[in-house]
Amino acid sequence: MSDQQARIGRWVRPAVQALKAYHVQPAARTIKLDAMENPYHWSEEMVDAWLARLRQVELNRYPDPAAAGLKTRLREAMGVPAESELMLGNGSDELILLLALALGGAGKTVLAPGPSFVMYRIIAAMAGLEYREVALRAEGFELNLPAMLAAMEEQPPAVVYLAYPNNPTGNLFRREDIETIIERAPGVVVVDEAYFAFAGDSFMADLTRYPQLLVMRTVSKMGLAGLRLGLLAGHPDWLAQLEKCRLPYNINVLTQASAEFALDHRAVLEEQSARIRRDREGLMSELAAIPGLQPFPSQANFIAFRVPPGRAGELHGALRERGVLVKNLHGSDPQLADCLRVTVGTPEENAAFLQALKASL
Ligand SMILES: Cc1ncc(COP(=O)(O)O)c(C=O)c1O
Numbered sequence: 412m413s414d415q416q417a418r419i420g421r422w423v424r425p426a427v428q429a430l431k432a433y434h435v436q437p438a439a440r441t442i443k444l445d446a447m448e449n450p451y452h453w454s455e456e457m458v459d460a461w462l463a464r465l466r467q468v469e470l471n472r473y474p475d476p477a478a479a480g481l482k483t484r485l486r487e488a489m490g491v492p493a494e495s496e497l498m499l500g501n502g503s504d505e506l507i508l509l510l511a512l513a514l515g516g517a518g519k520t521v522l523a524p525g526p527s528f529v530m531y532r533i534i535a536a537m538a539g540l541e542y543r544e545v546a547l548r549a550e551g552f553e554l555n556l557p558a559m560l561a562a563m564e565e566q567p568p569a570v571v572y573l574a575y576p577n578n579p580t581g582n583l584f585r586r587e588d589i590e591t592i593i594e595r596a597p598g599v600v601v602v603d604e605a606y607f608a609f610a611g612d613s614f615m616a617d618l619t620r621y622p623q624l625l626v627m628r629t630v631s632k633m634g635l636a637g638l639r640l641g642l643l644a645g646h647p648d649w650l651a652q653l654e655k656c657r658l659p660y661n662i663n664v665l666t667q668a669s670a671e672f673a674l675d676h677r678a679v680l681e682e683q684s685a686r687i688r689r690d691r692e693g694l695m696s697e698l699a700a701i702p703g704l705q706p707f708p709s710q711a712n713f714i715a716f717r718v719p720p721g722r723a724g725e726l727h728g729a730l731r732e733r734g735v736l737v738k739n740l741h742g743s744d745p746q747l748a749d750c751l752r753v754t755v756g757t758p759e760e761n762a763a764f765l766q767a768l769k770a771s772l
Contacts, residue, residue: 426536433533441736442763444754447578447606447713449634451683451757457676464672465665474664481667484674485642489607489628495618496650499662503605503629503641504530507572510601510625510643511538512656514569522568524554526579526744528603531572543568549746552580552707554588560595567597574603576610579740579752581709583612593621599649601625606711608633608684609691615644622646632712634680635673638666687712691755697765703772715740715752718772723749729771735764 412420420428436445453461482497491497500506511521511534521535525544535542543566545558554573563571571592576583593600600623602614607628615626625645630638640662643653673680691709698706698716706716718726723741730737737754740747753764 424539426539430533430536433529436736436738438736441731441734442756442760443736444756444760444764445736445738445752446636447632447711447754448636449632449680449683449687449712450754450760451634451686453676453679457679461669461672464668468664468668470664472664474660474662474667476659478662478667481662481671481674484671488674488677489642489644490613490615491644492616492619494647495644496647498643498650498653498657500641500643500657501661501666502631502639503603503627503643504534505639505661506627506641506643507531507534508538509653509656510570510599511535511540513653514598515540520566520568521570521572522559522562522566523572524559524577524584526577526740526747527572528574528578528605529743540569541566547577547580547746552577552582552746554584554592556588556591559588559592563592563596569598571596571598571600572603573600574605575612575614576606576710578605578711579713579715579738579743579747579750581707581711581713581715583610583710586612589614590617593617593624596623599623599625599645601627601643603627605629606632608681609688609712610710612710618644618646622648625649630670630673634683635670638670638673640666640670684712687755690758690761693758694753694755694761694765697761701765701769701772713752713754715747715750717749718751720749723751726768726771727751730764730767733767733771735767737764 478499507530515538520541520543522543523531524547532542545555545562548555573589604613607613618624625643627643629641695706698704703719704716706714723739727739738752740750740752
């Protein structure tokens, strides 16, 4: 072992040494259906109006640390209850990190069902929290409520994450199960509504019933992934604590101005999401009609599907060869054996994906 390796081995936390860095697939010259992005951009006219707005931004000044104007628009757009407080993050990833910083420390636990969003685990490891996972039921990827409750008893978690709908399975868990978990949790429960624009249900209004509930959202999936903006809504007492861990200027001036502009044109974003929801149904029936494939019902802007045994890696590669990038879920969790995940794209992209998939099969 070199001196350098020995030094690293001595000083970098073992949990960090054991981590694999989050991998993003190279995407040049491909139809990119791997990251749940909205495939639509804006009209020329709207882009011009946006650029005109950006001309007024003062890059020499720090951003408004409270992002007051943006928060007002987000409250309105997201239906945040008046009595709830709001905190913004550089993507919801940063909010997950802030929660880990505020609630973490030796002996603290994060609990989530699995498979779920990988950053819950990665960030817990980064921040030195123990991550515990309770397997979803094989049938319909529902929560295993008795097992979740038993896990909470056995090792009380500081935070429970429930993605609603869940990534990468795409389903909404049963609302009653989530309510029971919120009622019985010893710490906070974060309902992660990253895909709310496609879901048709939300816990935002339930914030007024449950002071231990936090609802997290992002603008990423509604067409603004490049901005990096997430929000956490919840009881002011909790948010006051979490705010102390937020770096003062975490939402930059370009993000604040652009997000305000986009929310002034909410109808455009909502129309895009509605189109994606409609196209999801078409894509679902097309996938279901291909012999040997099993797509799973989705309330998000992506569809996970099982391919014939042993072929996920090969098909993922064959699709990439044909210029279509999807996510290979095989190997990430035993319940996702032989599974791929595709984001709903434009009708043209979906057709190209289906054609490439059929040809590869
Ligand atoms: C469930 C879930 N939460 C949060 C995120 C991250 O969102 P953001 O882009 O705001 O960091 C994702 C991204 O894929 C997700 O699937």
